[in-house]
Amino acid sequence: MYAYIDGKLTFKNPAYVVVEAGGIGYHINISLNTYSAxxxxxxxxxxxxxxxxxxxxxxxxxxxxxxxxxxxxLISVSGIGPNTGRMILSSITPVEIQTAIIKADLPLIQRIKxxxxxxxxxxxLELQDKLKKEGADSLIxxxxxxxxxxxxxxxxxxxxxxxQTAEKTIDQILKVSEGTLSVEQLIKHALKTx
Numbered sequence: 001m002y003a004y005i006d007g008k009l010t011f012k013n014p015a016y017v018v019v020e021a022g023g024i025g026y027h028i029n030i031s032l033n034t035y036s037a038x039x040x041x042x043x044x045x046x047x048x049x050x051x052x053x054x055x056x057x058x059x060x061x062x063x064x065x066x067x068x069x070x071x072x073x074l075i076s077v078s079g080i081g082p083n084t085g086r087m088i089l090s091s092i093t094p095v096e097i098q099t100a101i102i103k104a105d106l107p108l109i110q111r112i113k114x115x116x117x118x119x120x121x122x123x124x125l126e127l128q129d130k131l132k133k134e135g136a137d138s139l140i141x142x143x144x145x146x147x148x149x150x151x152x153x154x155x156x157x158x159x160x161x162x163x164q165t166a167e168k169t170i171d172q173i174l175k176v177s178e179g180t181l182s183v184e185q186l187i188k189h190a191l192k193t194x
Contacts (some may be wrong), residue, residue, distance in 0.1 A: 002059070006045040012038060014090075017061065019046055028061035029082075031089035037063035051082045060086065070094045077126045079119055088112050101127050133162050149174060152186040161194055169193050 005028065007021030014035045018025045028046055030038075038044055046061035047068045060082055062068040067089065074085040074097075088097060091112040100108045101124055109120040134157065149170055156166035173181070173189045181189065 001050045002048045004045055004047045005059075005061070007043065009038065009041060009044045017044075017046065019044060019061075026059060028059045029086060030061045031067070031086050032091075033067060033089050033093060034061060034063040049082075058082070062089075067094045070098060073127055073130060074123070077119075077123055079122065084114055087114055098131055102131050104128065148181065148183050148186055151183045152190065155183075155187050156190055156194070166190065166194065 005019050005021050005026050007019045007026075009017060010020045010025060011018040012035070014030075014032055016027060016029045017035075017038070018027055020026075026048075028048060030046070034046070046063075047065050048062070049060045049068060049071065051058045051060060060071065062071060071085050071089060074080055074088055075082055080088075092100075092108070096108075099105070104124045106117070106120045106124065109115060109123060110117060115123075152170055153163070153166055156170075157163050169190050170186060173186060173193065177189075
């Protein structure tokens, strides 16, 4: 529902922040990773995810889009809820988590508080292929000024195509067209080829 909240950081502690935007103070639960990334900023942009339950609506916030994407992958695994996902992101960095899952580093995953052997195995089993498919740099923040190639690649990955395959296809199309295609045209050509 909310992609991000950009505003004045009025309160910050390791568990949550309050961001004032448009005269409204949003209570947003964060990980230690996000807490560290915020530093001493007076203004911030927090990428959010809204968890709706019968008795509560809870906002979770992230320093960047990559951390939010990883959080959503984590909570898609059976037995891992938003609070456990936040605990995982607070224990080690998102890049370390992604690497541990891709390399099936079960001892590292099991050192995270609240994760036992079965949950660690389930994490690897359910997420290893997804994270490999997205590529190692999927947690890096999206550039502010995306090129036509970047936007087309992002769209194809969101549609479920492997990043490396989609990138090769886009590069071949751009060579032939000499870079004169719009994002929509590039995606259409890529879809015909893939």
